[in-house]
Amino acid sequence: MQIRSESDKAGFRNVWVVAEVLSGKVQPVTHELLGAARPLADARGSEVWAVVLGSGVADGAPALAAYGADAVVVVDDARLAGFTDEVEARVLCRLIDEHRPEIVLCGATTRGRALIPRVAVMARAGLTADCTELGIDPENGDLLQTRPAFGGNILATIRCSSHRPQMSTVRPRVMKAPAPDPSRRARILRADVTPSDASLLKRVVEVFHDANAAFNLADAPIIVSGGRGMKGPDGFELLKRLAARVGGAVGASRAAVDAGWIPYTHQVGQTGQTVQTQVYVACAISGQIQHLVGMQSSDLIVAIDKNPDTPMMKMADIAVVGDVFEVVPALIDEIPKL
Numbered sequence: 208m209q210i211r212s213e214s215d216k217a218g219f220r221n222v223w224v225v226a227e228v229l230s231g232k233v234q235p236v237t238h239e240l241l242g243a244a245r246p247l248a249d250a251r252g253s254e255v256w257a258v259v260l261g262s263g264v265a266d267g268a269p270a271l272a273a274y275g276a277d278a279v280v281v282v283d284d285a286r287l288a289g290f291t292d293e294v295e296a297r298v299l300c301r302l303i304d305e306h307r308p309e310i311v312l313c314g315a316t317t318r319g320r321a322l323i324p325r326v327a328v329m330a331r332a333g334l335t336a337d338c339t340e341l342g343i344d345p346e347n348g349d350l351l352q353t354r355p356a357f358g359g360n361i362l363a364t365i366r367c368s369s370h371r372p373q374m375s376t377v378r379p380r381v382m383k384a385p386a387p388d389p390s391r392r393a394r395i396l397r398a399d400v401t402p403s404d405a406s407l408l409k410r411v412v413e414v415f416h417d418a419n420a421a422f423n424l425a426d427a428p429i430i431v432s433g434g435r436g437m438k439g440p441d442g443f444e445l446l447k448r449l450a451a452r453v454g455g456a457v458g459a460s461r462a463a464v465d466a467g468w469i470p471y472t473h474q475v476g477q478t479g480q481t482v483q484t485q486v487y488v489a490c491a492i493s494g495q496i497q498h499l500v501g502m503q504s505s506d507l508i509v510a511i512d513k514n515p516d517t518p519m520m521k522m523a524d525i526a527v528v529g530d531v532f533e534v535v536p537a538l539i540d541e542i543p544k545l
């Protein structure tokens with residue numbers, strides 16, 4: 208809705224997280240967003256609500272309290288089986304009309320990207336996609352939505368002062384999930400699907416998973432990543448040996464992918480995958496912002512570069528100044544075989 212006065216704004220309250228449930232399992236991005244929602248709600252003196260839409264999803268709803276939900280709105284209906292963005296958008300829009308959240312967060316996943324733009328149009332709200340950082344302007348309570356812009360050359364902070372709710376999507380693994388607190392409890396609010404929500408132009412007939420789909424770099428606990436300084440495919444063979452030694456996977460900067468040294472499925476960054484791994488080893492990657500946004504939430508960052516002044520070396524927890532062609536073979540020799 209369009210905001211014409213401060214009193215219009217006052218009619219909107221709470222930070223909502225649209226949960227993502229696949230095959231009955233709440234996806235980690237939901238926990239990450241609940242963690243991101245908490246400081247926003249605290250800054251606004253309001254609550255964090257999770258919204259769970261689907262079929263057979265009710266049982267998992269109370270567990271969202273552990274990640275920070277104060278209330279969970281559950282719409283559990285067989286007509287939401289599979290995923291039909293039209294129906295979910297209508298249901299979500301009705302809930303927004305009824306409860307008037309100030310902020311709505313959703314994962315920038317395939318499902319979120321299909322759902323949320325529809326909702327934003329229907330609710331006449333602003334939407335900022337692929338945010339990497341969220342904050343609150345203490346002056347006026349606006350949501351500050353930071354994301355790479357103009358081809359990733361700048362980080363833009365976008366606000367949507369004249370419409371409510373303020374809506375953002377965030378990619379999986381950009382924010383860190385909070386440690387769960389099993390002692391927390393949430394209010395559970397039930398809502399229904401109406402016949403008009405459920406009227407459909409299309410129907411999901413079958414859902415299948417492609418066993419041959421590209422390997423999921425993001426699931427690897429350790430990633431050994433290489434950049435332009437690896438000099439060619441042989442350099443990546445060296446990284447594969449190190450990755451095998453530590454039980455990890457090989458990642459790459461776009462420079463290495465564009466040079467054809469390794470396939471695109473290994474690319475980390477704004478136009479590649481976002482990873483939040485336990486250990487990220489950056490070998491001869493300078494750390495341009497488009498790369499950093501894809502890996503900066505990793506738990507431990509190790510950088511190896513002959514230049515100590517690169518952004519990657521500056522942000523690393525452990526920075527090794529040296530030639531990758533000396534340091535990486537030495538590591539392979541030193542690390543005992545698994």
Ligand SMILES: Cc1cc2nc3c(=O)[nH]c(=O)nc-3n(C[C@H](O)[C@H](O)[C@H](O)COP(=O)(O)OP(=O)(O)OC[C@H]3O[C@@H](n4cnc5c(N)ncnc54)[C@H](O)[C@@H]3O)c2cc1C
Pocket residue numbers: 358359360433434435436437459460461462463474475476477478479480490491492493494495496497498501511512513514517529530531532
């Ligand atoms: C719209 C857009 C989207 C983009 N998306 C992505 C993305 O998703 N992912 C991504 O990675 N990039 C992306 N980029 C590209 C990004 O801007 C950088 O160009 C790229 O990340 C640089 O890759 P690099 O660090 O491997 O290369 P460089 O910046 O050239 O760095 C190479 C590093 O290797 C070091 N080095 C060289 N030789 C050795 C040696 N023998 N031993 C040790 N160190 C050595 C150098 O000191 C240097 O630090 C994008 C750019 C744009 C415009």
